[in-house]
Amino acid sequence: xxxxxxxxxxxxxxxxxxxxxxxxxxxxxxxxxxxxxxxxxxxxxxxxxxxxxxxxxxxxxxxxxxxxxxxxxxxxxxxxxxxxxxxxxxxxxxxxxxxxxxxxxxxxxxxxxxxxxxxxxxxxxxxxxxxxxxxxxxxxxxxxxxxxxxxxxxxxxxxxxxxxxxxxxxxxxxxxxxxxxxxxxxxxxxxxxxxxxxxxxxxxxxxxxxxxxxxxxxxxxxxxxxxxxxxxxxxxxxxxxxxxxxxxxxxxxxx
Amino acid sequence: xxxxxxxxxxxxxxxxxxxxxxxxxxxxxxxxxxxxxxxxxxxxxxxxxxxxxxxxxxxxxxxxxxxxxxxxxxxxxxxxxxxxxxxxxxxx
Ligand SMILES: [Zn+2]
Numbered sequence: 049x050x051x052x053x054x055x056x057x058x059x060x061x062x063x064x065x066x067x068x069x070x071x072x073x074x075x076x077x078x079x080x081x082x083x084x085x086x087x088x089x090x091x092x093x094x095x096x097x098x099x100x101x102x103x104x105x106x107x108x109x110x111x112x113x114x115x116x117x118x119x120x121x122x123x124x125x126x127x128x129x130x131x132x133x134x135x136x137x138x139x140x141x142x143x144x145x146x147x148x149x150x151x152x153x154x155x156x157x158x159x160x161x162x163x164x165x166x167x168x169x170x171x172x173x174x175x176x177x178x179x180x181x182x183x184x185x186x187x188x189x190x191x192x193x194x195x196x197x198x199x200x201x202x203x204x205x206x207x208x209x210x211x212x213x214x215x216x217x218x219x220x221x222x223x224x225x226x227x228x229x230x231x232x233x234x235x236x237x238x239x240x241x242x243x244x245x246x247x248x249x250x251x252x253x254x255x256x257x258x259x260x261x262x263x264x265x266x267x268x269x270x271x272x273x274x275x276x277x278x279x280x281x282x283x284x285x286x287x288x289x290x291x292x293x294x295x296x297x298x299x300x301x302x303x
Numbered sequence: 304x305x306x307x308x309x310x311x312x313x314x315x316x317x318x319x320x321x322x323x324x325x326x327x328x329x330x331x332x333x334x335x336x337x338x339x340x341x342x343x344x345x346x347x348x349x350x351x352x353x354x355x356x357x358x359x360x361x362x363x364x365x366x367x368x369x370x371x372x373x374x375x376x377x378x379x380x381x382x383x384x385x386x387x388x389x390x391x392x393x394x395x
Contacts, residue, residue, distance in 0.1 A: 083395045176395040178363075199392035202313045206392050224391060225374050228363040237394035272389060274312050281311075283365065283389075285372045 050141070053095050066260035067095060073169040073259045074098035076160060078151055078184055080131045081105070082114040082239060083198045084174035086248025087255070088131060089117070091172075092139035094256050099135065099142055100168070102159055103127045104150035114241030151180050156187040169259055172251060173197040176237070178229065182293050185210065185219050189294060194258065198251040201237050203275035205247030209254060209265040218268045221293025222285045229292040243275050304329055304382040306336060311389040314364070317352040319344055333366060333376035336386070363391035 049057060049064050057067050075096055077084050080103040092099055107115070107122040107130060117134040118127070128146035135144045151159055161167050171193055173184050181197065188195040194211040197220055210219055221229050250271065257263025272281045289295050306325045310318045325339050341358040354361040365372045367387050380386075 079395050081395050174395045176393065178393055199395055201390065201392045201394040204312045204390065204392060222374070223365060223372050224363055225366075225376055228391070239394055272312075276312065276315070281370075283367050283370055283372055285374065288374055290374075 052141075056094065061262055062260070066262050069260045070095050070256065071097045074100075074167075075255065075259075076100045076102060076168045076171045077174055078102050078159075078171060078180070079174035079176060080115075080117070080127045081111065081174060081176060082241065082244030083200060083248040083251065084172075085115045085117045085131070086245050087172050087174055087198070087252050088135055089138065090249060090252035091255060092135045092142045092144065094252070095139075096142060096259070099144045100147060101128050101131050101135070101144065102147040102149065102151060103131075104148060114239065114244040116241075151175070151183055153183050156183050160184070160187045160191060160193065162191045167191065168193055170255055171195045172255060174248070174251075181220060182229075185221070185293050188212070189219070196251055196255055196258075198247050200243045200247040200273075201239055203240060203243055205243055205250070205273040205275075206270055207247060207250050207254065207273075208270040209258065209267060211258075211265070211267055214267045216268060216287065218285050218287045219291060219294040221291045221295075222288050223270060223283065224292075226290055226292060240275065243273075246275065247273055304331070304380070306331070306380050307383070307385045308336070308340070309385065309387045311387050314352065314388060314390050317349055319347055327380065330379050332379055333373055333386075336380065337376065363393070365389050365391050 053067050056062055057064060073096055077088050080101050105127050107118045107125055107127055109123055117131045122130045126148050128148045132144050132146040147159055171188050173181055173195055175181050189212040192212050197208045199206050208220055210217055254265055258265050268284050270283045304327055306327055309322045315321050345353055352361055368384055
């Protein structure tokens with residue numbers, strides 16, 4: 049095992065077995081903005097085996113307060129192309145690929161293929177719209193792939209692990225009152241770079257735990273980071289048959 | 304009956320109170336509480352937070368009791384319930 053991973057391999061409860069699991073895992077990161085940059089950085093440096101980055105956007109000047117995989121020289125260039133290059137340089141052992149497109153209902157089954165060989169151990173939602181998230185949740189649930197959601201605005205963040213393979217899972221939509229699932233977001237979204245870094249790091253930490261089996265993640269718990277008072281709260285929800293996202297996906301849903 | 308509403312996170316910057324006790328009639332629902340919020344502070348809140356036409360928050364929020372989110376706003380509230388209101392985040 050490379051000395052590159054010594055500092056984590058030697059942590060109590062981690063070991064070479066966990067590191068090998070990480071090396072054998074494959075992740076898809078949807079969105080390489082503020083959260084995606086942090087998630088891609090920490091997961092690649094931790095030694096994830098394969099990583100695919102998906103985003104259709106180009107680098108803009110206003111991204112540079114938080115999206116640290118890019119520099120001023122990258123403005124106007126594809127985020128995915130720049131991020132793939134940055135990750136390859138940072139973590140040459142990781143096999144990293146890119147999909148230069150936004151996730152849509154038309155390409156969802158291609159971006160997030162089923163559970164046959166070549167699929168993902170986990171998908172990380174670093175997206176910035178509820179519509180795209182709805183597509184990600186429905187596709188991951190249909191293909192039985194765990195999905196780790198993150199979002200951040202201003203000083204606040206939220207993280208939710210959704211594993212359709214576990215009992216009593218809920219989705220992001222189960223946390224919303226029905227009408228609100230179609231409430232448009234407020235544009236533009238303001239965010240402190242450090243907030244995106246903290247929330248992306250929480251996601252990477254949880255992903256490493258789940259991928260290595262060293263940590264069991266709670267399936268019905270949204271972690272709410274409040275950077276105004278540096279507190280992390282927790283919220284839970286009941287799976288709802290009326291959920292606009294997962295309501296029609298299973299027959300065991302309860303009202 | 305007394306219902307306490309606590310505003311959390313960045314919404315606090317926009318609300319004239321962090322916590323407020325509303326006096327509502329028995330059998331009031333979450334929808335009744337929202338109407339009361341509109342009557343109490345709706346006109347003072349910035350348009351980025353409160354939609355005056357719809358008399359509701361602008362952008363998604365969660366209302367929770369004891370750490371569990373409420374997704375059905377027609378449920379009846381109970382005396383002394385403490386409801387936390389938080390912005391539901393979309394950005395990434
Ligand atoms: Zn749901």
